[in-house]
Amino acid sequence: xxxxxxxxxxxxxxxxxxxxxxxxxxxxxxxxxxxxxxxxxxxxxxxxxxxxxxxxxxxxxxxxxxxxxxxxxxxxxxxxxxxxxxxxxxxxxxxxxxxxxxxxxxxxxxxxxxxxxxxxxxxxxxxxxxxxxxxxxxxxxxxxxxxxxxxxxxxxxxxxxxxxxxxxxxxxxxxxxxxxxxxxxxxxxxxxxxxxxxxxxxxxxxxxxxxxxxxxxxxxxxxxxxxxxxxxxxxxxxxxxxxxxxxxxxxxxxxxxxxxxxxxxxxxxxxxxxxxxxxxxxxxxxxxxxxxxxxxxxxxxxxxxxxxxxxxxxxxxxxxxxxxxxxxxxxxxxxxxxxxxxxxxxxxxxxxxxxxxxxxxxxxxxxxxxxxxxxxxxxxxxxxxxxxxxxxxxxxxxxxxx
Amino acid sequence: xxxxxxxxxxxxxxxxxxxxxxxxxxxxxxxxxxxxxxxxxxxxxxxxxxxxxxxxxxxxxxxxxxxxxxxxxxxxxxxxxxxxxxxxxxxxxxxxxxxxxxxxxxxxxxxxxxxxxxxxxxxxxxxxxxxxxxxxxxxxxxxxxxxxxxxxxxxxxxxxxxxxxxxxxxxxxxxxxxxxxxxxxxxxxxxxx
Numbered sequence: 001x002x003x004x005x006x007x008x009x010x011x012x013x014x015x016x017x018x019x020x021x022x023x024x025x026x027x028x029x030x031x032x033x034x035x036x037x038x039x040x041x042x043x044x045x046x047x048x049x050x051x052x053x054x055x056x057x058x059x060x061x062x063x064x065x066x067x068x069x070x071x072x073x074x075x076x077x078x079x080x081x082x083x084x085x086x087x088x089x090x091x092x093x094x095x096x097x098x099x100x101x102x103x104x105x106x107x108x109x110x111x112x113x114x115x116x117x118x119x120x121x122x123x124x125x126x127x128x129x130x131x132x133x134x135x136x137x138x139x140x141x142x143x144x145x146x147x148x149x150x151x152x153x154x155x156x157x158x159x160x161x162x163x164x165x166x167x168x169x170x171x172x173x174x175x176x177x178x179x180x181x182x183x184x185x186x187x188x189x190x191x192x193x194x195x196x197x198x199x200x201x202x203x204x205x206x207x208x209x210x211x212x213x214x215x216x217x218x219x220x221x222x223x224x225x226x227x228x229x230x231x232x233x234x235x236x237x238x239x240x241x242x243x244x245x246x247x248x249x250x251x252x253x254x255x256x257x258x259x260x261x262x263x264x265x266x267x268x269x270x271x272x273x274x275x276x277x278x279x280x281x282x283x284x285x286x287x288x289x290x291x292x293x294x295x296x297x298x299x300x301x302x303x304x305x306x307x308x309x310x311x312x313x314x315x316x317x318x319x320x321x322x323x324x325x326x327x328x329x330x331x332x333x334x335x336x337x338x339x340x341x342x343x344x345x346x347x348x349x350x351x352x353x354x355x356x357x358x359x360x361x362x363x364x365x366x367x368x369x370x371x372x373x374x375x376x377x378x379x380x381x382x383x384x385x386x387x388x389x390x391x392x393x394x395x396x397x398x399x400x401x402x
Numbered sequence: 403x404x405x406x407x408x409x410x411x412x413x414x415x416x417x418x419x420x421x422x423x424x425x426x427x428x429x430x431x432x433x434x435x436x437x438x439x440x441x442x443x444x445x446x447x448x449x450x451x452x453x454x455x456x457x458x459x460x461x462x463x464x465x466x467x468x469x470x471x472x473x474x475x476x477x478x479x480x481x482x483x484x485x486x487x488x489x490x491x492x493x494x495x496x497x498x499x500x501x502x503x504x505x506x507x508x509x510x511x512x513x514x515x516x517x518x519x520x521x522x523x524x525x526x527x528x529x530x531x532x533x534x535x536x537x538x539x540x541x542x543x544x545x546x547x548x549x550x551x552x553x554x555x556x557x558x559x560x561x562x563x564x565x566x567x568x569x570x571x572x573x574x575x576x577x578x579x580x581x582x583x584x585x586x587x588x589x590x591x592x593x594x595x
Contacts, residue, residue, distance in 0.1 A: 044460035044498075052493040073468050139465045166465040168458055 003034035004231040008218075009046040010037055010059035012265040013169060014188040014275045015086045015216045015295065017255060019059060022242035024258050030241070031234040039263065042168050043138045050221065051077055056228070057235065059085060060219040063140040063313045066332045069222075070314075072140070072321070078222035081310070082340035083236050084303045085216040088207040089275065089295035090143055091191040092150075096284075098132070098182045099201035107289050108282060111208050111384040115154025122156050135167035135181040142215055145316035146206045147185040152402050153385045158320070176200050187215075188275035188295070189267045195281050196271060202282040205294050210361070212296065212381035214309040217336075225340065236344035243298040252276050293379075300378050301351050305336035308357040311391035319398055329394055333357070342372075351376040360389040403509065406448035408433045410457055414524045418452065421520045427513065435459075440466040450510065451477075451500040452517050455493060467500060477502055488514050495521040540578035547581035550588045 010016040022028045023035035040046050050058045069079040102117040125132050136144040148158045167175045172184040173194035194200035256273035259265050279288035314332035318324040338356040351374030361383040369376045409415040431446040467477040495518040551562040570577045
């Protein structure tokens, strides 16, 4: 039997690791799947190739899958997300000048304290008619929503106190170096590359804003997911096996070496290795510091597509773009497909949550959670401001946000 | 109807502009890829934007369109609801198109079709150019290998070529590959022709 071919689009980022390793290390082959990786430099190209059949699945920023299903900016196409490729793994990096103005230390600081210092600088720059400008990787990205969540939470109004523009990940460090932006919120290794080039200082890991923030997903057209259901389930098992391998401390150097290759990230192996091992160099020339769960790829059923995660992203989309409707909220949550995840991993020993939705940000310490298979413990998933999100009350949540 | 062309290849941008002009579409603005993108597009105020699919500025451009929608000029992204096949052909050829909302579909399709043909023509040209370059390089290396064989084995040119050819056939390689190996080993052995 010939292998079931999945062409998978990706951007050169560390969190594209799972489909890459699934193919390179034989996890795909073991499931009778072959993965052909298709590299691009913009999310627009990744999305278009997926929608028009150049690819069968994609490594995608989660909000873009939702925006595509909702028809924001373009005609709607139903989408399916059966697997989350990881949580967090992004950072906010300031230019050297802004880092000094805000008084960043030698280690990751407190989001509230940095926010207060940033607000003073942002207010001065706004009053001088030269507002601070931040780059995010896409308007429909978790980076945009995390950055805005933090800024708004410390009293800085996005779009009126500071500008937020789009810069593609591979060009983010260049934009910082050229002074086009004062800060970037981007995935690894691009923060580390900015630091190593001496053009930036890491201010915060996005995991400090939301301890368990949903990041890249494996996205497909819903009709293709249906038509190739058996292959999709095998693909899920392959990337899930790759995730278990990826988080094993014995494998990190091998993974970093594979990811650094020209056809994948084409980036320094050292910067990739630091991201994988949760070690971040925050200042040029400094010693990397260890920040546990900087990237989160496997434990706590991290790959499970919680509908409440999709709901939170939809809530942020409405917060900054408007147009709330209960029908859209239902479509957004329907993009995440825990049913496919469960069908793929039933009988495998992987913990399967009993629920498909949960309160987000409500856990302060690890707690056992209901599961239909395996033992599931969920760690703290706090937001930096202590606010929790109830997916059944999006309107109420939005009304209380600053 | 004003059309803006954004392309990382200035040659391809020129090929597209020529095609559009020949078709009577003369209101064209070619965006300078080294300049500020959004500012140029805003100043041009196009009704149609053609951009290569793999252009690294596409996320920036889409953000600009989404923002300008909030202001005054709504720009619908991609022309695909009514013309899935035309859009599919465009994506296959590597073209993306954005049009002002409400622009009549029959006015857009010819532009897109033309852009697709020009993109394909450009790809063909590039392929032919690459082929020509390879052919030239092949011929040069084969000539050098023949010269080496003629001197080392004291044979004439047809015999040297026949030797190369038969070895290529038995080892299932291209003649140029065999020739390359001979030239390389001759260089290593200090036997340069």
